[in-house]
Amino acid sequence: MNELLNLIELKKDKYLEELKEFLKLKSISSEPEYKEEVRKTAMWLKIHLSKIGFEKTQIIETKGHPIVYAEWLGAGPNAKTVLIYGHYDVQPVDPLEEWHTPPFEPTVIDGKIYARGTADDKGQIFAHIKGIESHFQTYGKLPVNVKLLIEGEEETGSGNVEDFIAENKKMLQCDTVLISDTEWYTFGLPSICYALRGISFVEVKVIGPNRDLHSGSYGGVVDNPIFVLAKMLSKLKDENGKILIPGFYDKVAKVSEEERKHFKNLPFSEDEFKKDIDVEELSGEFDFSVLERIWIRPSIDVNGIKGGYIGEGMKTIIPSEASAKISMRLVPNQDPKEITEKLTEYLISIAPKSVKVNVTPYHGGNPVITPIDSPGIKAAVRALELAFNQKPVFMREGGSIPITATFSKVLGAPPVLMGLGLPDDNIHAPNEKINLDNFYGGIKASAIFFEEYSKL
Amino acid sequence: MNELLNLIELKKDKYLEELKEFLKLKSISSEPEYKEEVRKTAMWLKIHLSKIGFEKTQIIETKGHPIVYAEWLGAGPNAKTVLIYGHYDVQPVDPLEEWHTPPFEPTVIDGKIYARGTADDKGQIFAHIKGIESHFQTYGKLPVNVKLLIEGEEETGSGNVEDFIAENKKMLQCDTVLISDTEWYTFGLPSICYALRGISFVEVKVIGPNRDLHSGSYGGVVDNPIFVLAKMLSKLKDENGKILIPGFYDKVAKVSEEERKHFKNLPFSEDEFKKDIDVEELSGEFDFSVLERIWIRPSIDVNGIKGGYIGEGMKTIIPSEASAKISMRLVPNQDPKEITEKLTEYLISIAPKSVKVNVTPYHGGNPVITPIDSPGIKAAVRALELAFNQKPVFMREGGSIPITATFSKVLGAPPVLMGLGLPDDNIHAPNEKINLDNFYGGIKASAIFFEEYSKL
Secondary structure: OHHHHHHHHHHHHHHHHHHHHHHHOOOEOOOOOHHHHHHHHHHHHHHHHHHHHEEEEEEEEOOOOOEEEEOOOOOOOOOOOOEEEEEEEEOEEEEEEEEHOOOOOEEEEEEEEOOOOHHHHHHHEEEEHHHHHHHHHHHOOOOOOEEEEEEHHHHHHOHHHHHHHOOOHOOOOOOOEEOOOOEOOOOEEEEEEEEEEEEEEEEEEOOOOOOOEEHHOOOOOOOOOHHHHHHHOOOOOOOOOOOOOOOOOOOOOOOOOHHHHHHOOOOOOOHHHHHOOOOOOOOOOOOOHHHHHOOOOEEEEEEEEEEOOOOOOOOOOOOOOEEEEEEEEEEEOOOOOHHHHHHHHHHHHOOOOOOOOEEEEEEEEEEEEEOOOOOOHHHHHHHHHHHHHOOOEEEEOOOOOOOOOOOOHHHHOOOEOOOOOOOOOOOOOOOOOEEEHHHHHHHHHHHHHHHHHHHH | OOOHHHHHHHHHHHHHHHHHHHOOOEEEEOOHHHHHHHOOOOOHHHHHHHHHHHEEEEOOOOOOOOOOEEEOOOOOOOOOOOEEEEEEEEEEOOOOHOOOOOOOOOOOEEEEOOOOOHHHHHHHHHHHHHHHHHHHHHOOOOOOOOEEEEEOOHHHHOHHHHHHHHOOOHHHHOEEEEEEEEEEOOOOEEEEEEOOOOOEEEEEEEEOOOOOOEEEHOOOOOOOOOHHOOOOOHEEOOOOEOOOOOOOOOOOOOOOOOHHHHHHHOOOOHHHHHHHHHHOOOOOOOOHHHHHHHOOEEEEEEEEEEEEOOOOOOEEEEEEEEEEEEEEEEEEOHHHHHHHHHHHHHHHHHOOOOEEEEEEEEEEOOOOOOOOOOOOHHHHHHHHHHHHOOEEEEEEOOOOHHHHHHHHHOOOOOOEEOOOOOOOOOOOOOOOOOEEEHHHHHHHHHHHHHHHHHHO
């Protein structure tokens, strides 16, 4: 591997110039006027992948933007197969006036490269492409089979790639899915995110009288749907953060002491956390640390509520209805479908007879966990440690990355999140950047990953 | 009085023709394109009042539509003075296609006259004008002094007339204020409404984190402003409809058994009431009847609520804030200012330290009550009984008519609500009408009122 790592050192400038070319392409997937530019980016990528040595490269049409697919299966049927997932589309650039350098003119300042998509996700997926190239150039081959799936609609919800995966299980068959689209816990601490929370999302509507009533003529005798909804919401969680839906915690997996120890060792300041969001006091299950509450415990939130008159001034009505959007973050081994049903039953059971209640399920997403002693995670640990000269830390995420659940569920392949970004990368914001050390280190980590994974 | 009542019988057709002229004028106060028509209506009224015998008639300019004022003080300084209040403006006519006859072409069908403003309030105020005229024509005078205050902005909030009253206390000085702008309890039951609930209205805002947070990254550790607001709202009222604001009931006047007996005798079907609004069950303080809960007990309602994402689909945020509009209906002798303060203190006291709470008071209105044994009410009872050959019933209103509180508070004159409308008059709706029996009976009732009131 030394020869390969030396090559990477020598080619840094070339890699950076190529990354700049990739970054100059305005692949904003959510804005229709960039449709052709998105396609141009996909084409550029396909040609680039052919040039560096992929046997097969493909533009796959979808109902939206195309998917770029490439594979190299030269390691043979007995070797392991790694699917690398990433996306070539980027977020819009508004507000443009807050950028210090133009978003599509990549600019290096103080060891960081600024442009839209540097961290999310062009810089990260490109590190893998260069990691693969370094193997081709040094050894003429890879120690594992590689499939590359780079979509153009991650920033608009990944709807079409989800369908594509479901319909092409055989083509995408693999032993693990390597994804670099997340960030380190903090600067200087390479991180492996090995679990994500799932989600269940519903809308509940409380329907009272058949029309808005005059609160003078009816106030005192008719149950007000907003009051009823408020009372129902107040019964979802107790003062200690415990969720009151019967059976909610039944399948929550116990987290090992080893894992909890990893979290305890992470630098965390509750004061800074509170200051950043400007609240005086945190809430929740105080038997668990803040990170544990976010990463290993399920949660429930009301994401929106509306009812009655919400314009300026006053209107004295008892509204006919009120509704709320409720989401729950789930942890292994909670099942979104089952939890949605439990919530629905509970909401109906606590509503008074004076109202009707409708619950509409919107979306479910499974929690994802890849055991920290699984081959993919072990290889990623080794890769980050060697590439960055620093033992990586283990972390989880409180949010969901729906496609990881799809890989896990549909392909049966454990995802490995070997993120290369940093919390201050300004993704989805002006002045997005990636630190060059992370980009170059990421190329090395990718190259080492294939080597290490092939041995496990 | 027989001579006078005979005269009214003889002049019915003339009165109806004059009412039609009044109804043809399109005095829609809320629509700017009718501004000139509103003024024309005021002018028509002024000229009409001059013609029938008022000494002094005036168009009083305001920042909005003009007020028509007239007085006859010929009964002398030792006689009582009655101020009659009404309005000559009307509601818009949309949806026009639902009218069976054109809204400004008064049409008599089956003893009812259809047109915008028939019941609200042209027909009712015109009954008083004709009642006064019948005295002038029969006796050449009235047994009381009369002041007529007819505004043109009742349907847009009466803002300018409220100011006018406050600034012209001496000019408007009187012993009682007679108002016919309400309706009977039901067909065939002439009614006197002798009390109205007051109101206190506030908006409460719960402010949590300084920005909307990702519910994945923060769910489980940050108090959600919607949850907090829901919990606060759920603490405003218990399961038995009792309002939990400390001191809320301190000043609630006990209602006499005599009054409660009047309400018990009124026809009321709880089944029909529920069917009309399509609810399975009523709520509130079950120690009181439905009518009592609406008329003599204070109530609290949430009139509107909003927070977080309320568009289509999902957005998984913990919102930065949530707010609700809360109104309370007050009964004698609750003071809106004091109650608003109590609610504000209570809301702040039940909020957790994790949020900030802002309470904005919007509006207060005093409850109004005119004792049923006061001279004005006694005269109205006698007037309705003689005019309609039916003993009137006593009722209250759950809503507020803010101007009655102004008369009571600013002029110190007890208001007497001698309504002539019926619940099926379609006020504010297509096909507004007044029954001709109620219009003609109203003229007699008005004439008799002056006579009876002068004797008490």
